[in-house]
Amino acid sequence: MDEVALPLHGGCFCGGVRYRVAGAPLMAHVCHCHLCQKRSGSAFSVMVLVRTEDLTVEGALRTSRRTTGRGREVDDSACPDCGAYLLACAPSAAEYTTLRAGTLDDASWVNPIAQVWVESAIPWAVIPGVQHADPEKFDYYALGEAWRAGAPAFR
Ligand SMILES: [Zn+2]
Ligand SMILES: [Zn+2]
Known part of the structure; x- marks a missing residue:
């Protein structure tokens, strides 16, 4: 895929929460934790x-704060009705938001640059050819930077 429309x-899942992203995404990765x-x-x-400023969400989110293994606080947001997790944002880096790729209407362009927590991966799910971070x-x-070099053009 060479070009993706913005x-x-x-x-x-239920359609109660919709979002759109007006700017080019910054990176995609996989987590096996x-x-x-x-x-x-x-x-x-x-x-x-993505950049938080590029993101517009319609519909109410249920947000809960958790502390990661590294002691970092992260706000996870889900649809209060169907429970689908949509996005996460760390208050310490509020300018960035992480979207769960499966919630995109079209995730066919999403190509992970790295995979983390490979040691807890289900063995067959380790993705060949994707670096372990x-x-x-x-x-x-x-x-x-590496991801953007290989990403499609977002226009
Ligand atoms: Zn929902
Ligand atoms: Zn994880």
Whole structure:
């Protein structure tokens, strides 16, 4: 895929929450941590990083704060009706929001640049050819740059 039209659209399972993203995403990666497995009910989650200022959400979100293993606070937001998790934002980096890729209406362009928590991955779910990143040293800037170099043009 060479070109993807902006804005991107997405939403929850029941349709009660819809969002759109007006600017180009910054990165996509995969997380194999147990929390992502639990919350998605699947093998891993796929995350797309966007600028919070590019994101418009319609409909009420249910937001809960959790503390990660690294002691960082993160606000997770879900649809209060169907429970689908849509996005996460850390108050310490509020200018960035992570979308769950499966909530996009069209996620066909999403290509992860890295995968984290591979040690807790379901073995067959480790994605061949995608670099393993240490979540302790996760470099959003370097990985974001590498991702954008191979990403489609967003217009
Ligand atoms: Zn919903
Ligand atoms: Zn995770």
